[in-house]
Amino acid sequence: MKLSIALLSFxxxxxxxxxxxxxxxxxxxxxxxxxxxxxxxxxxxNEWKDNMIIVANIGSDGTLSLHSxxxxxxxxxxxxxxxxxxxxxMFSQASIKASPAGVLAAVNAGSSTISAYWIQDENPSVLLxxxxxxxxNGDFPxxxxxxxxxxxxxxxxxGAVNTVSCFKVDHxxxxxxxxxxxxxxxxxxxxxxxxxxxxxxxIIFSEDNCKLIASVKGKSDKPGFLAxxxxxxxxxxxxxxxxxxxxxxxxxxxxxxxxIPGKDAVLAADADVGFSIYANVEGKAAPPAAGGxxxxxxxxxxxxxxxxxxxxxxxxxxTNSYFLSDIGTSRLTVxxxxxxxxxxxxxxxxAEPGSNPTEIDIATLGGKxxxxxxxxxxxxxxxxxxxxxxxxxxxxxxxxxxxxxxxNITIDPRNLHGMTTYVKKGQPQQPGSNQGSVQNPxxxxxxxxxxxxxxxxxxxxxxxxxxxxxxxxxxQESAQxxxxxxxxxxxxxxxxxxxE
Numbered sequence: 391m392k393l394s395i396a397l398l399s400f401x402x403x404x405x406x407x408x409x410x411x412x413x414x415x416x417x418x419x420x421x422x423x424x425x426x427x428x429x430x431x432x433x434x435x436n437e438w439k440d441n442m443i444i445v446a447n448i449g450s451d452g453t454l455s456l457h458s459x460x461x462x463x464x465x466x467x468x469x470x471x472x473x474x475x476x477x478x479x480m481f482s483q484a485s486i487k488a489s490p491a492g493v494l495a496a497v498n499a500g501s502s503t504i505s506a507y508w509i510q511d512e513n514p515s516v517l518l519x520x521x522x523x524x525x526x527n528g529d530f531p532x533x534x535x536x537x538x539x540x541x542x543x544x545x546x547x548x549g550a551v552n553t554v555s556c557f558k559v560d561h562x563x564x565x566x567x568x569x570x571x572x573x574x575x576x577x578x579x580x581x582x583x584x585x586x587x588x589x590x591x592x593i594i595f596s597e598d599n600c601k602l603i604a605s606v607k608g609k610s611d612k613p614g615f616l617a618x619x620x621x622x623x624x625x626x627x628x629x630x631x632x633x634x635x636x637x638x639x640x641x642x643x644x645x646x647x648x649x650i651p652g653k654d655a656v657l658a659a660d661a662d663v664g665f666s667i668y669a670n671v672e673g674k675a676a677p678p679a680a681g682g683x684x685x686x687x688x689x690x691x692x693x694x695x696x697x698x699x700x701x702x703x704x705x706x707x708x709t710n711s712y713f714l715s716d717i718g719t720s721r722l723t724v725x726x727x728x729x730x731x732x733x734x735x736x737x738x739x740x741a742e743p744g745s746n747p748t749e750i751d752i753a754t755l756g757g758k759x760x761x762x763x764x765x766x767x768x769x770x771x772x773x774x775x776x777x778x779x780x781x782x783x784x785x786x787x788x789x790x791x792x793x794x795x796x797x798n799i800t801i802d803p804r805n806l807h808g809m810t811t812y813v814k815k816g817q818p819q820q821p822g823s824n825q826g827s828v829q830n831p832x833x834x835x836x837x838x839x840x841x842x843x844x845x846x847x848x849x850x851x852x853x854x855x856x857x858x859x860x861x862x863x864x865x866q867e868s869a870q871x872x873x874x875x876x877x878x879x880x881x882x883x884x885x886x887x888x889x890e
Contacts (some may be wrong), residue, residue, distance in 0.1 A: 413442075413459040413797055425449055428755055429813035430457070430514035431762055431771070434486050434496060435794075436466030436479060436805040441498050443486065444790065444801075445515045448753060448811065452760035452773055453786045457515040459799050462505040464498025464523045466805055467530055469548075470584040477746045477766040477803055478717055481589040481607070482532035482548065483646035483659075483702050484749075485808035491540025492815065493559055496808070497531035498523060499582070504531060504545055504557075506565050511815050520564030527555035527572045529581040535593045535602070542568070542625050546604050548590035549581035554604055554617075556625055570626035573619060577606065586661070591645040591701075595621070596672050597654070602627060603671060605644040605658055613640035616647075616656070616668055632673070636666035636691045646702040648712055650727055657727065659703040659714045664694030664723075667731050692733045694723055704750045708759040711736060711779035715747040715763065722747065722763065724779045737780045742768050749809040766806040 427447035431454055435442045441462045446454040468479040479499075486496040492509040494517060503523035510516035528547025535544045543565065544556040556571035575590060583589050588609035595602060601618050608614035615635045620628035636644070641660035648657045656668045669689045694700060698718025705712050712725040720743055724736040741747045745765040753760050761774040761782070769791035776782045794801045 413461075413799060414457075427455075427513070427515060429753060429811060430509070431751070431753075431809060431811045432486055432488065432494060432496075433749070433764060433771075433809040434462075434466065434807050435459075435799065435801055436468075436485070436499070436807045437800050437802065438466055438468070438500055438805070440800075441466040441496075441500070442799060443494075443496055443517070444794070444799075445517070446771070446788065447515050448755070448760075448813070450755055451785070452753070452755055452758075452775055454762075454771060454773055454788045456788065456790070456793050459794070459797070460507075460517050462496055462498055462523065463519075464503045464505055465500030466807075467499030467582050468805060469530075469582045469589065470580065477806070478699075478701065478748055479805050479807055480530075480532040480548070481583065481585040481591065481645075482546070483592040484533045484535065484594075484810070485531075486810050487534035487536060487543075488810045488812035489536035489540030489543070490538075490815075491536075491559075492812070493536070493540055493543070494810070494812070495534045495536075495543050495545075495565075497526070497534060497545065499530050499532060502526050502529050502531060502547070502549070504534070504543075504565065506543070506559070509812055514812050514814060520559075524557070524565045524567075527567065528553035530583055532583075532590055533593045533604075535595055537595050537599050537625075544571075544593055544595075544602060546590050546593035548577075548579065548583045550579055551581070552577045552579055552583075552590055554593060554602060554619065554627070556602070556627065558625070568625050573627050573629070573631065575604065575606065575617060575631075586643065591643075592647045594647045594649065594656070597649050597651060598672065601672055603647065603656060604631075605647055607644065608640075608642040608662075614642055614644040614660070614662075616644060616658070616671065618671060618673075634668055634671065634689075636660075636668060637689050639663060639691055639693070641666045641691050643701075645700075646704075646714075648703040648705045650705075650731070653727075653729075653731060655727075655731055657703055657705075657712055657725070657733070659700045660691070661697070661699045661701050661718075664692050664697050664700055665703070665712075665714060665725060665733065666691045667727065667733050669731055687731050690731070690733065692725075692735075694735065697721075697723070702748055702750050704752050704761075706752050706759045706761065706776055706779070708754060708757070709776050709779045713750055713752075713761060715750050717746045717748055720745050720747060722750070722761075726779060739774075739782065741765060741772065744768075745770070746803075747772075749807070751809050751811045753811040753813050755813065762809060762811060764806070764809045766803040769801055769803055769806070771809070 429448040506520040507517035529549025529551040532548040533546040552575040557565040591605040617631040642662035644658040745768040763772040773786040
């Protein structure tokens with residue numbers, strides 16, 4: 391009875407806080423409804439003085455409809471890059487994350503806190519706050535990870551006090567620090583961090599939840615590495631981490647991470663080369679023999695010709711492929727990893743020139759994967775339907791800045807960061823996605839009309855890259871010229887995000 395009363399009190403206070411902190415977007419800008427929403431997408435404005443979560447409903451056809459903005463009651467933050475107009479303010483992936491258990495956590499880098507919410511499953515656009523933000527046990531938190539059950543959340547801190555720290559998710563009290571689950575990284579950093587070199591990137595659990603893995607970019611002549619902690623049954627962490635380095639040509643900047651299911655391996659996007667595959671991250675296999683070659687089940691590094699800033703990675707469970715985004719070339723690269731851990735480039739897709747794609751995520755609806763691409767410089771999200779790794783169609787471009795400005799919400803391309811999706815429970819979950827989404831086939835909805843593209847200046851690409859064929863995107867999108875892609879990409883039908 392006491393627990394029930396406590397829960398009722400918690401829900402009542404959460405509902406009150408929700409009403410106080412929500413700003414409705416949908417009625418003000420006339421975006422069409424998507425029918426009964428099957429999920430939601432969330433991303434951060436990451437503004438210095440008033441960080442907010444923008445919420446968009448996901449329809450059964452994968453399209454988005456802006457719904458509301460929710461205050462995190464914390465401040466965003468921006469690192470110290472050489473270029474003040476850098477659109478990767480935290481040098482990281484997964485600054486906001488949804489768990490299959492219906493919990494959403496977001497970092498407030500400028501406040502060094504984490505904000506947590508219950509996702510209302512019947513209406514995922516409604517977020518119920520778990521009390522006040524909690525300290526991240528470090529400086530400048532940049533990345534969030536949930537365990538498989540969604541009842542433990544860990545954060546990666548990237549500032550002068552750089553740590554990993556884990557919390558239990560309590561149904562009444564919110565996030566509770568776990569004893570012996572805050573461990574130092576030992577990086578020589580500042581608050582806010584100075585990058586790109588030497589910054590913390592991403593944090594994930596291993597597939598069996600027995601390891602906690604953080605990616606750290608290299609500096610000068612020292613390659614980047616994965617820091618791997620043992621996780622005990624009480625969720626405490628080993629006192630020290632194991633440093634794992636990719637083989638030559640060593641990637642200097644391991645960044646966004648994606649699990650390779652059933653292989654005890656991780657794929658890491660790397661802005662220095664392309665991507666690396668780290669084998670035996672759980673330490674269960676015998677050490678590999680000396681002189682191993684790429685594709686024999688060992689770690690490897692793969693070059694993406696012409697890449698400039700590959701930093702984000704996500705796995706598509708339905709197409710069994712990995713999508714990597716390049717902030718410098720505005721390209722998406724699709725990678726296949728075979729049973730022997732050999733990674734190959736399948737296709738490269740073009741985003742709008744100068745749109746600087748960063749965070750990417752996958753949601754599965756009706757047995758089909760949809761890719762969501764955050765484009766900070768275009769202040770938009772692209773929604774792409776995936777038929778296969780090499781056949782895809784952009785079905786929507788959702789403009790963010792105009793609706794936000796109508797309700798006096800600031801969206802600055804230099805601060806915009808993070809994106810995660812959640813799909814309603816009660817349907818089969820697709821294995822292998824490290825994005826915290828519960829997958830769900832359901833009924834059909836109404837398709838919103840895509841917004842008009844904003845013109846951007848094209849950034850220079852590699853002169854060595856041949857052109858690729860493209861497939862038309864929706865007719866209502868404005869036409870753009872196709873950009874060349876890597877010579878490693880096979881001649882397969884695909885899509886060009888700028889084709890008419």
